[in-house]
Amino acid sequence: METTIHEVAQRAGVSTATVSRSLRGRSGVSLETAKRVREIAEQMGYSASPLASRLASGHTRTVAVVLPYLDRWFYGEILGAAEPILRGAGLDLLLYRVGDAEARHAHFSFQRLRKRVDGVLLVTLGLTDVEVEALRALGVPVGLVGFDVEGFESVRIDDVAAASTAVQHLLNLGHEQIGLICGNEEDQSMFTVARDRRFGYRAALEAAGIAPDPDLEISADFSAHGGLKAAAQLFGRRRRPSAIFAESDEMAFGAMSLLHRLGRRVPDDVSVIGFDDHPMAEVLDLTTMCQRVAEQGRLIAVRMVAALDDPRGAGTEPIHLAPELVVRKSTAARHTTRRRAPPGALYAKKAG
């Protein structure tokens, strides 16, 4: 129940120092004493109070995971992949969600991590310079997903290149009016991602000799609902695109939903390409850029554990994963013969 190290020491007839040493495998204790102490502790159901242990030893065996959303696929995937690695290394996970409001006070926010965690994992957060400095001042390893900062561990993909690849795929299919459903660049949390992908989109267009049209770029929430609203805006205008590049699969799903409601067929009338390779993308036959999210989560966790084991090994090279175009059935050449589908054919049989 309330077993303390003293009780174990008393029961074993040794000092608390010996108990502590025995239990954590430190030297300075004879093998037989250590064994006996361990048995007694086990039998008493004793385990050291992490609080006291941390206070005394100075390190917390805890890492903070800081992210902007918990209820979105991407973050769950990262969390799910990182957790086993971290837990496997005996580390605890402290969850911090920073919304837009708090982002302003992020400096203060990070301050709260002081003496609280041994490492910090940031997932797709656009950091200001002062925030970066605040992080550095923590004096603990920092891991980043989705962007990189000098001196911090990081895993990411090349969003610019990936976006260009996606758009190039559409260009190759003969599309010229290509709508973009992009993240809000004002949104601190997705800053780099939204900016980079939009940049890649424009770059690909320009390389093809097409001037980017601001009217074709709609910013929205990184969600199906956001994608739906953005698509509604896109198709409520005179000049409608023949293809859409959505910066996330979920946005793409929303866009497809809207197209469906408008009676536009995918890919016959409009091609749609997403970004992520969300599990549902396969279900919906969505062409997308696969960015192996789980792998990113796994890798940053591995890096974090390594950095914790060997504190002097800070600042290894950023890991850049190569996204891959996954072609499915939501993209097609422009000017396909248009046919009316019969009622209820939404989930119709593929052409035999």
Added chain:
Amino acid sequence: METTIHEVAQRAGVSTATVSRSLRGRSGVSLETAKRVREIAEQMGYSASPLASRLASGHTRTVAVVLPYLDRWFYGEILGAAEPILRGAGLDLLLYRVGDAEARHAHFSFQRLRKRVDGVLLVTLGLTDVEVEALRALGVPVGLVGFDVEGFESVRIDDVAAASTAVQHLLNLGHEQIGLICGNEEDQSMFTVARDRRFGYRAALEAAGIAPDPDLEISADFSAHGGLKAAAQLFGRRRRPSAIFAESDEMAFGAMSLLHRLGRRVPDDVSVIGFDDHPMAEVLDLTTMCQRVAEQGRLIAVRMVAALDDPRGAGTEPIHLAPELVVRKSTAARHTTRRRAPPGALYAKKAG
């Protein structure tokens, strides 16, 4: 940097006790002294070490969230809804994922929470009696999502009734061969959910005078992929159902994907009903049972905060939310006229 309470005390010309009292708003300090101390602390960028504070005070202002998966929609939703409430009450979130392997040692696992957290939130975990006892022994408030246990706070829906409602909907449409894609009851983590929904399924059939056919019940992973595999099994047999009830929307999506691959139209050839009201359900026009997941997460967090504020208020009544049938376009009456869809009509225009 390394500012301790002593430094603040020294700078303010008072004792550490006064600093502590001022900062945490305890009585016994004059208003002006408290104000001055607070200002100095603020200006020095001081914040108390949570570790030391906890050791001394005895409570941790931390709650553990224990769940079986991190990379699934349901859990992200719960987490996302509970987090703001908890954080708003000044509580930290410690994340514990318990897989199947660890579930066996859950007693030991919970033991690790001792003296570590002020409260525990369990999400859809099938608990054995000894695990329940281990939890009780922790002596802290426990909150449950998805099932309830005497003496613990809990939020859930009536899975049996909800499943029956779903099946009844199919029965009303004239279906008699109704396949079930259900969770694995061996899976500790989803024990109650899988069992209850299967029970509700059978009950509805029996009430309609139809004998449940074990061949029509396929257990699978609670995921799109699991649903796909289960559906493949279901439709690889001689007697094929005319409708499917999937115990989760994600399973339903997988099933729809398979049906699509097999060339079966939804709902013309096969009706599909899911469970959850996943955001994507709207996109895919999936008929489903809405169980307001976020609301469940929010409510259990509120209960937890209340229990923490008022320790003697343990064991209030369980909250039972009423699921609601949301009819969309994936279910239809049996024996619809069958029509071949033209090629590429997967995302076809609705009949005008």
Added chain:
DNA sequence: TCGAGCCCCGCAAGCGTTTACGGTCCAGCA
């Protein structure tokens, strides 16, 4: 003027560990 009572505040004892330091004991060597 004196005592009671209250308001502030400091003292110091924890909270349950870890760990630097030093002591004891015995083997081994001269």
Added chain:
DNA sequence: TGCTGGACCGTAAACGCTTGCGGGGCTCGA
């Protein structure tokens, strides 16, 4: 036998707070 050194182990000082207890000063009523 005397001394050195190493293996074990205990003592006690942190770690950075919180908080019960008590003391000093001031107000107020008699």
